[in-house]
Amino acid sequence: MPTDQLSGVFAALADPTRRAILQRLSEGDANVADLAEPFAMSQPAVSKHLRVLEGAGLISRNRVATARFSHLEAEPLREATEYMEKYKRFWNTNFDRLAQALAEYQEQNPSEKEGESHD
Template sequence: MADDRISLVFAALADPTRRAILTRLTEGDATVAELAEPFDMSQPAVSRHLKVLERAGLISRTRRATARLSHLEAGPLREVTTWLARYQRFWDESHERLDELLAALQGDRAHDDRNGTDRR
């Protein structure tokens, strides 16, 4: 089930408009009209983006009087970050092995230079 949610989150984040909406929501809750303001698109188009974000669990929507407010829900981003962290460890370990190999090769080269050996 978690993998399905991660897929929904990645799909939602794949669109730059939705990422911009999430960035705006870090400043606080907003109406559809407020979220549509910086974009050259209709409020119904923004509402469709909001539905994708809501389905992914990245936002929740509530009513306050006549306004419908969108609120950032950061929990799914934490799940994605945790999932990605496994790959960060993989790359860190790979870079460490590469650093060790380069240091060993440079050490061999320095040793050869001191002894007048040409390894070409």
């Protein structure tokens, strides 16, 4: 995924309303009225969120007669997840090292227990 597209995906995901819309679309396609229902905002405001999601490649929109339906496009989410997975491995490795260092310290200092104060 090009960096600029990845930035667009993360920018789109930064908003809780857009994340909620994606969650709803994971259950199936929906029109603007259905998507606007749980929010205290107008359909035009929801349409703005949909344009951001569409621009990020997270949804596609199509017409069926007079209705316009939004559809979740999950591929950009998979690619963003893969990007974040690298950092998850980084943090897990560092936490594992910290846990190992703590265990070694506690083995060398058995009289000091976790949470024990030394006043």
